[in-house]
Amino acid sequence: MTSPTHRTFRTFRIGQIVPSSNVTMETEVPAILRSRQSLVPDEGFTFHSSRMRMTHVTPEQLKAMDADSDRCAVELSDARVDVLGYACLVAIMSMGLGYHRAAQERLHLRTAENGGPAPVVTSAGALVHGLHTLGARKIVLLAPYMRPLTRTVVDYLGHEGIEVLDHTALEIPDNLDVAAHDPARLPGLARALEYAEADAVVLSACVQMPSLTAIEEAEQLLGKPVVSAAVCTAHQMLRALDLEAVAPGAGHLLSGAYARAPLPQ
Template sequence: MTGAPRPHHRIGLVVPSSNVTVETEMPALLARHTEATFSFHSTRMQMHTVSPEELRAMNAQRERCIDEIGDAGVDAVLYACLVALMAQGHPGGTGEHVGTEAAVAAQLAERGQAPVVTSSAGALVHALRATGARRAALVMPYLRPVAELVVAYLEAEGIRVVDWRALEVADNAEVGCIPGDRVRDTARSLDLSGADALVLSACVQMPSLPLVQAVEDELGLPVLTAATAGAFTLLDGLGLRVDLPGAGRLLTRDALVGA
């Protein structure tokens, strides 16, 4: 006798054209869910170099991409470029992720659709708050001036950045090839004495998923990435149980509550 089929959810991903990691890590994470299944439907915004100019040009492609995602009738949308929004700061005193997520939701509402909408930027803020973290340390692939914009963004959201490292990689394709050993060694170099959480990869393009659990076990504090924060926020928004083993305590929230 077989059980009832698990509910299926379509996830729309809006990604930079040079990004290959989020379409690998997000399916790998959500495949661990035992109560639902997922498919992934992507649209791409052209971007090669992580610079303020290219990020603004990439964001200008949003409406076309959302129209394409709308054709797939998705249940949730992830605007999957953290720095593209954080680099824009807080126009009018509100984080760029808030305005972008609202604009995406409004555009889809015109088509009679109401999917869950989040962004990598908003998801990281949401996930850090969900862990109770007020002080975080960060590892980022960006050039230092861009990394400083990410630090300023998080601090404007009430999350103090106690230490951070920028790996100074401008080419987004190269970001997707950063070795895990380099990411782990960089995390080890941080001063974590005042941190409530470590963001091992503040970028959905820098690979980090295989490292999350091992680094969390080694360093003894919650370890998040842009990908795990995105998975957490998608599950939260869809009203699904947050229990994805092997990717840090953030993604075993409901398992821990039920223990």
């Protein structure tokens, strides 16, 4: 009689570079990846963070914070993380069009120089890639930022071939207040947008504004694929690890339809 074969349990270390006032990315990404374990019980994750100082979402604080990301990458590579996520979308986008590519390359280099090379995912680049993966050329979005920074996000996505048909800036300047925004409000706010011609809806163009618990409700309400920056980051992290990007309760992008989507070139 042949004994059944068993896969060895594998644990992956997830590193995140987060703003000092961010309290959401260390809850939503773990929640997504842990929900995946119900489908793939022989793969698990541990979570590790390094923080950059930022309390108010202003161009000045974002620029100063980004300059600190190299230190964080080195610290996380000390732990030999398997993938590293830069968890501030607007910090990347405010540094110039296409900046996520330069940031990913630079931070990966820092990990390699420290003897712990790891792929780097930025939430900004992940949102772009997630929308391209869905084939979304036209979108609507919600963002917590002040109007000028929200316009930066809109312009950044436009440069990447994604037209924002309509958007709402909630104008919440304090980052802890962003985290306190009730995600149950988001589907209704999204419904007020002109989304009929959109290919997808971005329920939160910010990794600090909670939205995970509202993603699937919004999809049912709007009849469109709904993503967030956090959902897209989790999807790209899994693909960077060469794992199937699937997780229940996180919307269409992580439904399994794009489980083996290629990474951006």
